[in-house]
Amino acid sequence: MADATYTQGRVATADRGRLWVVLYLATTGLVLLLMMLAGLWMRLAQSGWLYTDPALFYELMTVHGTGMVGIAALGGAAVLWHFLSAYVRLNAWVMGANFALFLIGVVAILVAEFIGGFGGGWTFLYPLPAISQDVWPAWAAAMHMGGLLVIGVGFLIWCLELARAIIATYGGLGRGLGWHVLFRGSTQNVPPPTVVAATMVTIVTTLALIAGAAVLVMSLVNLAFPAVEINPLLAKNLIYFFGHTFINATIYMGVAVVYELLPRITGRPWKTSKVFLAAWTLSTTMVLIIFPHHLMMDFAMPIWAMVIGQIFSYVNSFPVLIVTGLGALAILHRSGIRWDMVSTLLLTSVFGWMAGVIPAVIDATVVVNSVMHNTLWVPGHFHFYLLLGLLPMIFAFMIYLARDEDVTPRGGDLMAILYLAFGLTFVTMFLVGGWASVPRRWAEHLPEWQIWDQIAVIMASGVITLATIFVAMFLVRMPAMLRAR
Amino acid sequence: MSIQTVCALLTLVAILALSAVVLRVRILAQEGHDYAPVQGNAYRIRAIGFWILVLVGLPISIWLFRENPYTVQATAPQVINATGYQWYWDLDRSEVAAGAPVEFRVTSADVNHGFGIYDPTGELVAQTQAMPGYINRLTHVFETPGNYQVLCLEYCGLVHHAMITEIVVTEGTTNG
Numbered sequence: 001m002a003d004a005t006y007t008q009g010r011v012a013t014a015d016r017g018r019l020w021v022v023l024y025l026a027t028t029g030l031v032l033l034l035m036m037l038a039g040l041w042m043r044l045a046q047s048g049w050l051y052t053d054p055a056l057f058y059e060l061m062t063v064h065g066t067g068m069v070g071i072a073a074l075g076g077a078a079v080l081w082h083f084l085s086a087y088v089r090l091n092a093w094v095m096g097a098n099f100a101l102f103l104i105g106v107v108a109i110l111v112a113e114f115i116g117g118f119g120g121g122w123t124f125l126y127p128l129p130a131i132s133q134d135v136w137p138a139w140a141a142a143m144h145m146g147g148l149l150v151i152g153v154g155f156l157i158w159c160l161e162l163a164r165a166i167i168a169t170y171g172g173l174g175r176g177l178g179w180h181v182l183f184r185g186s187t188q189n190v191p192p193p194t195v196v197a198a199t200m201v202t203i204v205t206t207l208a209l210i211a212g213a214a215v216l217v218m219s220l221v222n223l224a225f226p227a228v229e230i231n232p233l234l235a236k237n238l239i240y241f242f243g244h245t246f247i248n249a250t251i252y253m254g255v256a257v258v259y260e261l262l263p264r265i266t267g268r269p270w271k272t273s274k275v276f277l278a279a280w281t282l283s284t285t286m287v288l289i290i291f292p293h294h295l296m297m298d299f300a301m302p303i304w305a306m307v308i309g310q311i312f313s314y315v316n317s318f319p320v321l322i323v324t325g326l327g328a329l330a331i332l333h334r335s336g337i338r339w340d341m342v343s344t345l346l347l348t349s350v351f352g353w354m355a356g357v358i359p360a361v362i363d364a365t366v367v368v369n370s371v372m373h374n375t376l377w378v379p380g381h382f383h384f385y386l387l388l389g390l391l392p393m394i395f396a397f398m399i400y401l402a403r404d405e406d407v408t409p410r411g412g413d414l415m416a417i418l419y420l421a422f423g424l425t426f427v428t429m430f431l432v433g434g435w436a437s438v439p440r441r442w443a444e445h446l447p448e449w450q451i452w453d454q455i456a457v458i459m460a461s462g463v464i465t466l467a468t469i470f471v472a473m474f475l476v477r478m479p480a481m482l483r484a485r
Numbered sequence: 486m487s488i489q490t491v492c493a494l495l496t497l498v499a500i501l502a503l504s505a506v507v508l509r510v511r512i513l514a515q516e517g518h519d520y521a522p523v524q525g526n527a528y529r530i531r532a533i534g535f536w537i538l539v540l541v542g543l544p545i546s547i548w549l550f551r552e553n554p555y556t557v558q559a560t561a562p563q564v565i566n567a568t569g570y571q572w573y574w575d576l577d578r579s580e581v582a583a584g585a586p587v588e589f590r591v592t593s594a595d596v597n598h599g600f601g602i603y604d605p606t607g608e609l610v611a612q613t614q615a616m617p618g619y620i621n622r623l624t625h626v627f628e629t630p631g632n633y634q635v636l637c638l639e640y641c642g643l644v645h646h647a648m649i650t651e652i653v654v655t656e657g658t659t660n661g
Binding site for chain 2: 054055058119120121123125127128131132133135231232233236268275297298299300303306307310311314315317318321322323326327329330331332333334335336337338339347350351354355358359362363365366367368370371372373374375377431432434435436437439440441442443444446448
């Protein structure tokens with residue numbers, strides 16, 4: 001197969017939203033640490049080491065889930081914006097607008113949870129927000145979902161700006177995905193990997209946000225006028241289409257740092273080949289259609305949707321495993337590099353993403369889902385690729401910026417290795433919990449389950465300590481980064 | 486061996502294999518070589534991996550779909566109507582016989598719940614969602630007599646973790 005080659009040429013990126021990229025990352029880091037502490041608190045409660053009122057536990061659970069999805073998107077957006085700026089002309093005010101809406105939404109959500117007592121989960125699964133047996137008032141549910149809506153509008157504007165810029169530079173989203181290369185054999189205006197990833201992200205995230213906004217508005221109407229009911233199965237489909245696609249898109253945002261930095265570190269190009277383009281087109285399609293794997297235990301769903309949920313979830317692993325994962329390993333293999341913090345974090349992220357796919361695909365098999373769905377296996381697999389896939393990408397990007405975009409190896413990588421060790425053991429405890437049939441989202445655990453929770457607490461403490469160090473490395477350099485912009 | 490154990494072992498083996506590959510890349514990365522032969526090998530591995538995933542994995546995935554809970558037997562000899570409420574289960578009967586299919590007709594009177602059946606050892610053996618406005622029909626054969634528990638597996642609010650009830654499975658036959 002003939003490859004249309006794009007060779008990585010640029011070194012430093014003069015993005016016009018630099019101020020906002022730095023603010024996004026600082027916010028990501030600080031909120032991340034707070035959300036990690038909330039997660040630690042939940043594991044402490046489950047372990048039996050810290051009594052926690054269930055109402056508070058479920059508020060923490062709601063904040064933790066919502067906050068982590070939010071900062072995954074915020075951090076991923078910072079990564080993608082920065083590197084995409086080298087190829088297309090982006091308007092920096094969009095980053096500012098999204099940031100302002102994000103903060104407004106966060107304040108609304110915090111008020112809803114900690115003053116209003118809302119604990120409906122980040123999935124706000126209809127009709128739970130409206131039916132809490134008076135545990136939280138309707139205004140708290142409305143404020144939580146209104147906050148989500150505001151945040152969603154911000155990210156929608158952000159996605160549309162990416163789409164506009166890609167269309168303006170490459171002539172269309174299809175060309176951003178490289179279809180002129182893939183289907184017509186053109187070698188002109190070949191999109192680099194980051195542009196291909198950005199095009200995929202803007203397509204799937206826009207559709208996800210529209211679905212999310214639709215179900216949020218419907219739920220808000222239901223809160224105001226309870227007589228206006230929603231079909232619960234329709235609501236569930238919309239919620240999982242939104243949630244599944246949005247959280248998946250965050251790692252496709254973050255992967256830009258892998259595509260951009262590994263070539264600079266190793267001096268080897270990341271080629272935009274036809275296989276690469278086919279993989280991203282496949283991912284674009286698959287991410288949008290495989291969400292029914294979240295609804296396999298809803299027997300009212302049509303059986304063809306379940307077939308898609310199982311078979312195409314499996315197929316969706318191909319691009320991650322054999323294109324991005326293998327591609328990254330090939331670039332590193334016998335490249336003559338000296339490992340440092342940034343390169344080890346990038347390797348960790350590739351491992352975390354690839355490995356996280358394995359329990360996810362297994363759980364997306366109906367026969368398995370029947371005995372694994374909504375057990376701790378589920379947080380096991382998504383913590384795998386968020387904690388060990390996405391976060392190392394964001395940490396690597398933070399440290400890269402803190403080092404003035406210089407990829408010359410410096411210092412050791414012990415902390416990155418320790419992060420991997422603690423993180424891997426932490427997520428393994430979730431998977432072991434799934435193997436032991438422990439239900440997810442339970443405020444209290446049975447004594448026989450608590451040994452896994454207790455090990456998780458210790459490991460989470462290590463993860464939080466190292467994450468604090470990574471974030472601090474970025475924050476101490478923040479004034480200098482802002483002065484240099 | 487339970488499905489959970491098979492899955493855990495499969496995951497363990499696959500992640501260990503991946504770890505070995507990543508570790509090898511990490512160790513050998515410090516040797517400098519030309520990229521072309523490395524890339525050529527990677528392309529070969531990619532092609533082999535792709536065809537293994539297609540020719541071995543895909544048929545297995547399709548074959549596994551035959552084991553799905555969506556096809557309900559027309560005449561299950563035992564039926565339990567189950568309704569989820571915040572925060573308890575209402576079952577119209579709580580005793581069934583082992584060895585014969587039981588059809589659970591599961592719904593909810595308020596929010597979404599998850600109807601998870603745990604065997605006496607605490608292992609999840611079957612589940613379905615309890616959703617308002619829908620009746621999910623789950624057929625299960627209890628092979629072993631004993632006290633089985635139903636736990637809520639879909640977050641449903643403040644007392645979600647205490648939404649538990651029991652089904653007694655006896656030996657021999659029970660009138661449907």
